[in-house]
Amino acid sequence: MISRTLFTDILIIVLLIALQIFVLNRITLFGKYTPVLYPVFVMFYPFFRNKYQFLALSFILGLGIDAFLYTWGINAFATVTIAYFRTVIFRTSTDTSTDFFSFQSLQWTQFLLFIFVSIFLHQVLVQYLEIFKFSKFFDIFLNVLATSAISFIFIFIYALAFKIKQKV
Template structure:
């Protein structure tokens, strides 16, 4: 298992920002939807690590994305929000009430629901904060659903490639 330190966390954030900005933002599905991969840092960050450091790193990740996309803190807000609510999302998806969290103990359906719920919440916050108009409510919601589905596939490929379920 790879030991995670503050330095490796910063390095992972830099790699995820570069991957998102320079590779994934150039990919569009159906000419409109862009996959989002950078929330994997928040989803798969070890539960036993310092919570305040985790929130600060999540904010830094979102702020890095915002710096390149000129989105004025929208991604920082959404990334920090899913970091803050990650434990609640995990408990909801696993029906657990203990204070010990582990991806190893999850069934695949719980694991997939955790990923799907996290990315859905992230996309909901990003897109409604950026484009919210009551007249475009359903259009934005369809964009959230489509982007969530596309991002879910990319995040699942990432999780399988790096065997996240066994390592975290």
């Protein structure tokens, strides 16, 4: 297993930004839904690492996406928000009450629920802040559900490919 350092974290951020901007943003499913993969950095970041460094790296990741999409900090806000509340999301979606967090000890349903809740919260924040019209509440909600489901599939494939549930 490769030891993660600040350098490898920054390298992962750069690769995720490039993958999201240059590959995934060019994919539109059903004419309007784009998969989102970059929140995997936040979801699968080791729990035992420095929290302030984690929040700063999450901000850099979101700001990098914003720089390419011209969204003025919306992705940075959403990414830092799910980073800040990640422990709460993990505890509520997995019924874990201990201070030790591990994906290895989770059942698959708990692991998948954690992924879906995280991506759903991220998409709610991004899309409601981006569109910000109360008259389009249900249209935005449908878009959030569809994008979350599509992104969930991509993130699940990512988790299987890198064996996240076994390693972290």
